[in-house]
Amino acid sequence: MASVRSSWNERHTERRTATRPAAFLADREYLLPAGGRALDVAGGAGRHAVWLARRGFEVTLVDIADVALARAEAAAAEAPVPLTTVQADLSCDPLPAGDFAVIVVHDYLDRDVWSALPASLGPGGVLFACQPTVRNLERHPRPSARWLLDEGEIGTLAQVVVDADPALQVVEVTEGWTEEGRHEARLVLRRRR
């Protein structure tokens, strides 16, 4: 964990982090439940966590990098909104426990983690997942292939989790180029009440 954490700490230290929520989430605000607990998975410097906290959710952000967690805490303090941060290596540590009303995973790909996330949705809870696909390499060298979904893979992932848990409902499975020139795959799932 130490080397992965230190390399992400370096990246967070070197790069300016976006403070606005991704269009993927902002454009789907109408899909948010009325309130409850929210989980921002590998949430980085907290742009989505703060956005959700401003909308009244009780947010937990989990990330491996303490530099990111410190930035997220500073952003929440400035907002000001409450925020719980958890340092964890999601490749081996468990997800924060709970029945969440909202789960966001944006720009973090671990297929095992993605598959496990729907189990943490409470009744009526919504999962928002978004990741670039391999076609993104046609225009951008990063993220590298390790972080990219295959073309069409999002549909397969959705089918696997819905087949395993019939209480899950697919709200959206799409992929394509965004206005910002990114090729991304998007998945929105809801747990029936």
Ligand SMILES: C[S@@+](CC[C@H](N)C(=O)[O-])C[C@H]1O[C@@H](n2cnc3c(N)ncnc32)[C@H](O)[C@@H]1O
């Ligand atoms: C590209 S950033 C995305 C951050 C945020 N989700 C966003 O969209 O702004 C990827 C994040 O994943 C975190 N991360 C990478 N590997 C991780 C791991 N094994 N466990 C937990 N977090 C990890 C990094 O620290 C970083 O904050």
